[in-house]
Amino acid sequence: MDVSDAALLLVAGLAAGTVNAVAGGGSLITFPALLAVGLPPVPANVSNSVAVCPGYLASVAGSWRDLPSRRTVLSLLPTAVLGAVAGTWLLLNTPARAFELVVPFLVLGATAVLAFQDPLRRLVGHPRDLGARRRLGTLQAMVLVGAVYGGYFGAALGVMLVAGLALVLDEALARVSALKNLISAVVGLTTVVIFAAFGPLNWAAVAVVAPATLVGGYAGARLVRRLPPVVLKSLIVVFGTVIGLFLLYRALR
Template sequence: MNAWEACVVFAAGAGAGAINTLVGSGTLFTFPALLACGISPVTAMISNSIGLTPGSIAGVIGYRRELAGQRARVLRFGGMSFLGALTGGTLLLTLPERVFTSIAPVLILFACALIIFQPQISARLQERRAARPHGGPLLPLGVYGAGVYGGYFVAAQGVILISLLSSSLNDEMQRLNALKNVLALIVNASVALFYLVLAEPHWGAVALISTGSVIGGYFAAKFGRRLRPGALRALIVVIGLTAAVQLVLR
């Protein structure tokens, strides 16, 4: 990796840390950057998962005030996120790389579609939101499924989680976003430890993404609420489509 590529990966890590704190889908920044540097798709995803974990920690710290009174939810759903992450990580390491290369463009397009239609989805879910404090019996299964998705392919797991939480829990969106950040951190940290033991990441990329994601996550938690969501969604979608094209053309 040359100096120019290192700068691109660092900038992508900073953008991903910020986006993950606010919405989720920062992998659509870092994954294309790693592919452009010539890193193989599976190694790129492994390095990305490890590198984004420190940024997830920064995001959780930034939203710590909104976590007040949510300990029971964290304990209830955190275990499901952990189990889902281990399932997804196992799938990534055991399935042939061609399976990931084939399915990743579909997952990226799915993530982009979620981001494009997020306002409409959120509005519909707000209308149907249940008044149960823990979301009913199906929400833990949904959180597990999001963990599997996040462990296998990190991008947009935050969008999936916030959709699940907002449709099932009667609470303020900022508090749900704080809970989403904790669950995403559990997934990212679980698969990061999993990959540290069983996989071979690209350590240069891990270092650059880690440093950038911490900076991005910190400033997003402080100032990110001022960003215009429409412009943010458009940028993420363009980068995500670029990654999908890169994978198809490999």
């Protein structure tokens, strides 16, 4: 890795950490950058998953005060770990082509759920109208699906989590975003442990990208607290749409 490669990865890491904290999808900045410096796709994906994890942790530090009730948070963490383990197993043990074709539609679908959140709430019921058991079960299912996806690929994990969580939780979007940051960090830490033991990591690339995502993640989390809800929602929808279309293009080309 020469100086220009390191500079590219450093800038990509800063941008990805900020984007992940605000809207999710920062991995689609670092993943192409890792490919551009010469890593094959699977090592790039594995190294990317490990490198962006510090950014998730920084986002949690920046949004900790906005988290919903601790009881809700604690009940979701084991589900996030279980889903992430399943996702990493899929990545390391199954062909990627079929899932690659499904991923763009998952991202676009999640973005559409967030964009049309109010009509969908009228259709399925507002969170405050759901029974406690049904709401918790639906919330667990949303986190499990997101964690499996995050363990497998991870790009746009934030978009998918915000869309699912906002549909079930009767909370301000900043609080939903804070919970998204925490779940993303748990998924990220799980993938770090598994990929460090079994994945084809490029530690030099991780050493450059990881500190940059740490700085960007904290700055992005602080920015979220200052954004009006409509602006934050619009940013997430735009990022999700762009990411989904990019993934679809890459899968079909």
